[in-house]
Amino acid sequence: MLAAIGSAAALLAPAVANAELVWNLQTPVTPIARQMFDLHVYIFWVCVVIFIGVFGVMFYSIYKHRKSVGHEAAQFHENTTVEVVWTVIPILILLAMAWPATRTILAMKDTSAPDVTIKVTGYQWKWGYNYLQEGFGFYSMLATPLAQIENREPKGTNYLLEVDQPLVVPVDQRVRLVITADDVIHSWWVPALGVKQDAIPGFVRDSWFKAEKVGTYRGQCAELCGKEHGFMPIVVEVKTKDDYAKWVAEQKQKAAVAANAAK
Amino acid sequence: MATPPSSGRSTSAQQRRANLGTALALVSIAVVFFFGFMVARYLGDGETGMTVLAIVAFLFLGIGIGRHLWQARK
Amino acid sequence: MSSIPHDHAHDDGHAAHPTGLMRWVTTTNHKDIGTLYLLFSLFMFFVGGVLALTIRTELFEPGLQIVNPEFFNSLTTLHGLIMIFGAIMPAAVGFANWQIPMMIGAPDMAFARMNNWSFWLLPPAAIMLIGSFFVPGGAASGGWTLYPPLSVQGGMGFDFTIFAVHIMGASSIMGSINIITTILNMRAPGMTLMKMPMFVWTWLITAYLLIMVMPVLAGAVTMLLTDRHFGTTFFNAAGGGDPVLFQHVFWFFGHPEVYIMILPSFGIISEIIPAFARKPLFGYPSMVYAVASIAILSCLVWAHHMFTVGLPAAGLLFFMYVTMLIAVPTGVKVFNWLATMWRGSMTFETPMLFAVGFIFLFTIGGFTGLVVAIVPVDIQLQDTYYVVAHFHYVLVAGSLFAFFAGAYYWLPKWTGTMYDEKLGKLHFWCAMITFNITFFPMHFLGLAGMPRRIPDYAQQFADWNMVASIGAFGFGLSQLIFVWVVMKCIRGDGAKAPAKPWDGAHTLEWTLPSPAPYHSFETPPVVK
Numbered sequence: 001m002l003a004a005i006g007s008a009a010a011l012l013a014p015a016v017a018n019a020e021l022v023w024n025l026q027t028p029v030t031p032i033a034r035q036m037f038d039l040h041v042y043i044f045w046v047c048v049v050i051f052i053g054v055f056g057v058m059f060y061s062i063y064k065h066r067k068s069v070g071h072e073a074a075q076f077h078e079n080t081t082v083e084v085v086w087t088v089i090p091i092l093i094l095l096a097m098a099w100p101a102t103r104t105i106l107a108m109k110d111t112s113a114p115d116v117t118i119k120v121t122g123y124q125w126k127w128g129y130n131y132l133q134e135g136f137g138f139y140s141m142l143a144t145p146l147a148q149i150e151n152r153e154p155k156g157t158n159y160l161l162e163v164d165q166p167l168v169v170p171v172d173q174r175v176r177l178v179i180t181a182d183d184v185i186h187s188w189w190v191p192a193l194g195v196k197q198d199a200i201p202g203f204v205r206d207s208w209f210k211a212e213k214v215g216t217y218r219g220q221c222a223e224l225c226g227k228e229h230g231f232m233p234i235v236v237e238v239k240t241k242d243d244y245a246k247w248v249a250e251q252k253q254k255a256a257v258a259a260n261a262a263k
Numbered sequence: 264m265a266t267p268p269s270s271g272r273s274t275s276a277q278q279r280r281a282n283l284g285t286a287l288a289l290v291s292i293a294v295v296f297f298f299g300f301m302v303a304r305y306l307g308d309g310e311t312g313m314t315v316l317a318i319v320a321f322l323f324l325g326i327g328i329g330r331h332l333w334q335a336r337k
Numbered sequence: 338m339s340s341i342p343h344d345h346a347h348d349d350g351h352a353a354h355p356t357g358l359m360r361w362v363t364t365t366n367h368k369d370i371g372t373l374y375l376l377f378s379l380f381m382f383f384v385g386g387v388l389a390l391t392i393r394t395e396l397f398e399p400g401l402q403i404v405n406p407e408f409f410n411s412l413t414t415l416h417g418l419i420m421i422f423g424a425i426m427p428a429a430v431g432f433a434n435w436q437i438p439m440m441i442g443a444p445d446m447a448f449a450r451m452n453n454w455s456f457w458l459l460p461p462a463a464i465m466l467i468g469s470f471f472v473p474g475g476a477a478s479g480g481w482t483l484y485p486p487l488s489v490q491g492g493m494g495f496d497f498t499i500f501a502v503h504i505m506g507a508s509s510i511m512g513s514i515n516i517i518t519t520i521l522n523m524r525a526p527g528m529t530l531m532k533m534p535m536f537v538w539t540w541l542i543t544a545y546l547l548i549m550v551m552p553v554l555a556g557a558v559t560m561l562l563t564d565r566h567f568g569t570t571f572f573n574a575a576g577g578g579d580p581v582l583f584q585h586v587f588w589f590f591g592h593p594e595v596y597i598m599i600l601p602s603f604g605i606i607s608e609i610i611p612a613f614a615r616k617p618l619f620g621y622p623s624m625v626y627a628v629a630s631i632a633i634l635s636c637l638v639w640a641h642h643m644f645t646v647g648l649p650a651a652g653l654l655f656f657m658y659v660t661m662l663i664a665v666p667t668g669v670k671v672f673n674w675l676a677t678m679w680r681g682s683m684t685f686e687t688p689m690l691f692a693v694g695f696i697f698l699f700t701i702g703g704f705t706g707l708v709v710a711i712v713p714v715d716i717q718l719q720d721t722y723y724v725v726a727h728f729h730y731v732l733v734a735g736s737l738f739a740f741f742a743g744a745y746y747w748l749p750k751w752t753g754t755m756y757d758e759k760l761g762k763l764h765f766w767c768a769m770i771t772f773n774i775t776f777f778p779m780h781f782l783g784l785a786g787m788p789r790r791i792p793d794y795a796q797q798f799a800d801w802n803m804v805a806s807i808g809a810f811g812f813g814l815s816q817l818i819f820v821w822v823v824m825k826c827i828r829g830d831g832a833k834a835p836a837k838p839w840d841g842a843h844t845l846e847w848t849l850p851s852p853a854p855y856h857s858f859e860t861p862p863v864v865k
Contacts, residue, residue, distance in 0.1 A: 022785030022797055025717055036713045040784075043711060047704040054675065055697065061678050062693070066685075067615070073682035073841075077617040086672045087665060094661045097711065102654060104713040109650040149793060151400040159399060160795045184487040185580060187645060187720065191786040196716045198646045200581060201486060202574020205647030222645070222720040222788045224480045226487060227407040230791030278522065282447045285518045289548050293510050297552035300586050301560060301571075 026191040029217065029238075030209045033194025035104045043097055050093070108194075111208045114176030116169060122179075122186030122199035122221070125228035129167050132178075134248055136255035140165050142231045149231075161218040166235035169211060170244035176208045184226060190219035190236055198223055211238040295319055362457070365449035366855060367434045372751070373456050374431030375744075379820070381423030381463060386813050388416040393775075393809040396802050401793055409792035410478035411494070415466060417481030418498065421598070422505045423463055425732065428740050429601040430455075430512050433540050435751060437516060439846035439853060440534045442525025442862045447518040455511040462504040469497035480790060482591070483558065485572040485583050489565050496565070499558045506555045513544035513551075520544075525845070527864035531625070534844045535618060538625050539604030542632045546593045546600075549636070554590035557583060581646050588639035596635040598732060599699075600628060602739030603670060606692050608844065609746050610674050613689035614681030615841035620673045627666035627673075634663045644715045653712045660710040667703055671696060686839075687761030691742035694769050695735065702730030705780065720790075723783025729776045741768070741819065749834030752826040753852030760822045767815035774808030 028034040065071045119137075121128035130137035143162040147153040156162070169175045179188055181199035188207075189196040197207040211217075219234040239247060299319070355363055364370060392412050395404050404412065434452070438445055446452045469476040474492020477483065488495055520541045524533070533541075560571040561583070570576025572583045611618045618624065640648060640656040648656070674696055683689070705727040709715045718724060741764070748756045778801035783789075787798045794802065825831055834851040845864075849857050 021781070021800055023781050025784050026786055032713070033717075036717050039711060040708065040714045040717070043708055043714065047707065051700070051704065054671070054700065058675050058678065058693075058696070061675070061680075062683065062685075065614075065679065065681050065683055067682045068684070071680070071682050073615040074680040075616065076680075077619050077621070077677075079620075079676075082672075082676070083620055083623055083669070087669060090665050090668045094664060097707075098658060098661060101657065101711045101713055105650055105653050105657070108713060108716070109653070149401055151402070155399060155796060157796070160793060184490065185484060189720075189788070191717060194713075194716065196645045196719060200574075200646065202580070207647075219786070220788050220791070224410065224484070224487065224720075224790045226490070227405075227410060227478070229410070230406065230788070230793050281522050282518045285521055286448065286514050289514045289517060292548050293552045295552075296549055297556045300553060300556045 028194060029192045029211050029213045029215070030194050031212070032104065032108050032209065033192060035100075035107070036194050039100055039104060042100070046093065046097065108207075111176050111206045113174060114208060115173035117176045117178065118167070118169070120167075120177050120179045120188050120199065122181035122183075122188065122225070122232075124183050124226050125221075125232040127163075127167075127186075127188070127232065127234060128182075131248070131251070134252060136251045138165050138251075140167065140235070142233060144231075158218065160231065161220070161233045161235070163233055163235045166216070166237045168237045168239055168244065168247050170241050171211055171214050171238050173241075174208055174210050176206060178204050178206045180204045185223050186221050186225045186232070187223035188219075188234060189222040190217050190234055192217040193219075193236065196222055211236075214238050214240055363453070365445075365453050367438050367446045367449070367452065368751075368853065368855065370446075370452050370456050371431045371434030371436075374427045374434060374459075377456070377459055377463075378424045378426075378428035378431060379823070381419055381427070383816070384463075384467065385416050385419040385424055386816065388412050388419065390809060390813050392416065393806040395792055396794070397806040398803060399794055399796060399799055404792065406792045407478055408475060410480070410790065411470065411476040413790050414477050414479060414481055414498075415470070418466060418477075418501075419463075420732075421481065421594070422502070423459075423466070425598050425736050425740075426505075426509065427459060429540075429543070429598070429736075430509075430516075432536075432601060432605065432740070432743055432747075433512075433516050435747065436846065437519060437537055437540060438523075439750075439849065439857060440537050440844050441520065441523065441528055442845050442858045442864065443519060443523035444856065444859050444861075446515050447523055448515050451511050452515055455508045455515065458504050458508040458511075462501040462508070465497045465501040465504070469494040469501075472497060482584075482587060483561065484587075485561060485564065485580050488561060489572070496562070499562050502558050503555055506551045509547050509551050513547040516540055516544040517548070525858070525861040525864050531622065532864060534604075535607035535621070535624055536601070536604035539600040539607070539628055542628050543597050543600045546597050546632055546635070550590040550593045550597075553586060554594075557586040557590065560586075581643070584643050584646060585639065588642045589636070591642065592639045593632070593635045595728075595731075596631060598736045600632070602695070602736045603628065605739045605743035605746070606674065606695055608842075609688050609692040609742050610677045612746070612839045612841040612843075613686065613692070614678050614683050616677060616681040618673070619676035619679075620669075623669055624673055627669045630666045631663060634659060634666070638663065641710060641715070644712050645719045657710060657712045661707065664703065664707055664710075671700055671703075686745075687756070687758060687765055688742045688746035688839075690762065690765040691738050691745065694765065695738040695742060698730055698734030698738065698769075698772070702727060702735060705730065718783055720788055721783035722779040722787045722789055725789050726776050726779035726783060729779070733776070734772055738768070741765075744819075744823070746839070747846075748823070748826045749838045750846055750849075750851050750853055752829070753834050754826045754829050755832040755834045755838060756822050756826050757831060760818055760825075764815060764818040764822065767818065768812065771808050771811030771815055775805050775812050776808075778802075778804045778808075 025037050025040055028037045117132045119130040119132055126139050126141040128137060128139050140163045143164045144160050145153065148155045148159060179197045179199045180203065181201040183201060185201065186199040187196060188199055193209040193211060195207050195209050197205055215238055217236045221229055221232045354360055361369065361373060391404065395402060395409060434446065472493045474494055476494040477491060477498040479488040479491055520537055563569040564571050564573060570578040572578045572580050574580065607618055607624060638656055638660045640652060641660045644653060709718050709724060709727060745756055745761055782798050782801050785797065787794055836850050837847040845862060846853065848862065
């Protein structure tokens with residue numbers, strides 16, 4: 001595996017032009033996302049150790065037990081002890097992996113006691129957000145101009161990962177998302193928040209996150225939903241409690257104005 | 264499972280009958296699985312359907328293996 | 338293959354063989370049909386490959402360059418369907434047709450005429466799949482998984498795809514019935530089940546899986562068809578249906594399908610490693626039990642493809658544990674192969690190179706499989722390029738490399754001519770290196786958050802995509818070497834193959850002369 005990384009990296013050297021290379025999961029900003037990150041790192045290293053052990057043995061054998069170096073074939077073809085050993089040891093390793101994963105799953109599925117509840121609706125091809133307690137909502141659409149997609153203009157920093165109106169949430173609060181779709185299945189995914197939940201038309205599913213850092217986090221629809229599947233990004237802005245309250249007040253006002261205009 | 268017949272196999276009528284029997288048993292598995300999910304859908308919710316289907320599948324296996332064991336003993 | 342003598346003296350019953358094209362259309366000979374399957378799958382492999390290279394060209398850099406998003410979706414959909422149903426599965430059946438009768442000492446398959454029909458259903462299905470690109474609305478574009486409601490929205494291309502899947506499913510079911518019946522009823526005297534070569538064992542179990550799950554797929558796409566045209570609402574919430582039901586049914590087929598594609602490869606590798614290590618297969622009974630338990634477990638893990646649909650915690654836990662459990666029998670197989678190599682007397686002709694390459698890369702695919710089995714990690718990786726990398730490691734470096742290994746191993750027996758060892762080795766090294774350049778970077782892309790099935794991507798994914806595209810063209814081109822090697826063998830351009838070109842091979846087909854006579858084992862061999 002390392003050799004493969006090495007050869008790929010060597011080949012890449014001239015191609016490294018614009019940004020630093022991506023290697024790993026995005027930096028997590030929620031407790032669940034951090035657990036996912038750590039779990040991946042843990043399992044990765046366990047696999048690397050097993051990999052080196054197993055293929056160390058294989059390449060030693062390939063090197064030593066060749067006909068061209070005059071090695072005579074042994075004729076053994078069974079050994080109950082080793083067979084039991086290499087059945088039992090993997091089971092123990094798996095148990096060691098399953099235990100922390102189980103704890104994360106239970107935490108991940110516990111959507112109780114939210115501070116803010118937002119309804120997320122997937123459309124072909126945009127996202128709708130409704131703040132259920134506050135009573136307002138809006139759509140969020142791709143903001144990248146077509147000219148950039150069609151290579152007529154240089155691409156911006158957040159090419160394809162920018163929207164006209166991001167989802168805004170408060171920091172350090174449990175935000176519960178109730179997720180559904182209007183037409184086909186979509187999937188709401190923001191890697192840094194550790195949330196990926198399919199949006200299923202006619203059914204409501206939920207998920208939650210608690211962002212621990214103010215900032216802007218980007219994701220994309222993760223379930224093929226038609227021709228513009230690649231063009232319905234998700235942007236979440238995490239604000240301080242005060243900024244969030246200010247933003248909510250503004251939105252409420254806007255909604256009221258819009259409601260009056262409609263009358 | 265069935266012990267292989269001893270000789271003159273390719274053309275013998277006995278061989279053909281045995282082949283046909285095996286094939287029919289296999290076809291019936293295919294038929295059960297083809298209609299299974301559709302029927303299951305009308306029986307009630309998905310879980311009931313799947314349970315019924317799983318039971319049918321295991322019965323099938325049970326009967327199939329049992330039959331072979333029975334014949335092998337004879 | 339022209340080198341197969343078809344004017345055999347003992348041709349009772351069907352003495353007058355048609356020649357030319359009609360020979361191939363009317364043939365009921367397992368060797369001819371095996372050849373047809375293998376050539377068909379080689380052709381479809383290149384069709385699917387062209388689609389893949391079009392995808393990689395579009396993804397060479399950010400922005401839309403050569404295809405529009407709708408067509409891009411058709412490309413990914415048809416690439417998947419063609420590679421799975423057109424290339425990998427027919428290739429496996431081709432190996433089965435050639436090898437199973439010879440390995441168990443049977444004169445032919447149990448149902449020779451049905452065998453002909455199973456093959457000749459495939460070309461029409463392939464024409465429908467490829468032809469769907471030219472119907473109004475274009476080919477199916479909902480991904481090879483055909484999830485509704487997206488697939489209910491689509492145009493006529495979906496109907497073509499559904500019927501093609503029906504036809505290919507019927508072909509697979511007939512093929513499997515034939516294979517099981519042949520194995521159960523037509524073994525040579527003395528060949529008990531536990532003396533059968535591993536390849537025959539893996540195919541016996543694969544065929545059972547096929548009979549169980551292909552009808553499920555057929556049922557699922559039939560429900561899709563009636564939803565599309567006859568007003569049923571199996572998968573439409575507005576009418577009391579459930580779109581997720583389709584996913585359950587589809588993956589009840591789809592996960593065993595994964596093992597349908599890999600088990601015959603396990604069988605091929607289990608023949609080749611002992612032959613080139615000159616040492617009997619280590620732990621034969623445990624290999625059989627491992628294959629059987631993989632097959633049973635594979636029917637209980639379907640929902641691990643659906644960890645993000647919102648299953649209850651209990652469901653997530655169950656499917657995660659069972660999925661992780663599959664690592665145990667799979668590990669047993671890998672360890673057994675290593676133990677077979679251990680203290681052997683190995684040589685590294687092309688089949689062995691591909692077999693070692695298979696073990697090496699398949700194990701990487703197995704590890705990434707373990708990573709995505711862990712629900713919390715999978716939440717981040719589901720539907721990303723990590724998954725794309727994972728299943729290409731097990732399907733390309735797994736199934737495909739094993740089929741290459743098998744092809745090199747048996748080409749001398751099939752054609753009577755030794756393949757070109759230099760070209761074979763060149764093929765292996767080109768394939769091995771370019772495969773990793775193509776697919777290894779996809780792990781990084783997936784981890785960094787690039788979703789699959791998108792025609793355009795954000796800037797931070799640009800570098801690795803470029804590497805992958807360059808690798809993909811290298812990988813595509815290296816396969817031409819294989820075609821060249823096969824052509825040389827068919828034309829008889831090479832050394833004449835002895836009856837048993839590999840010292841360590843012990844299965845029955847090597848007791849026949851090379852090329853294998855048109856009719857073999859008319860009088861059954863006796864196995865001690």
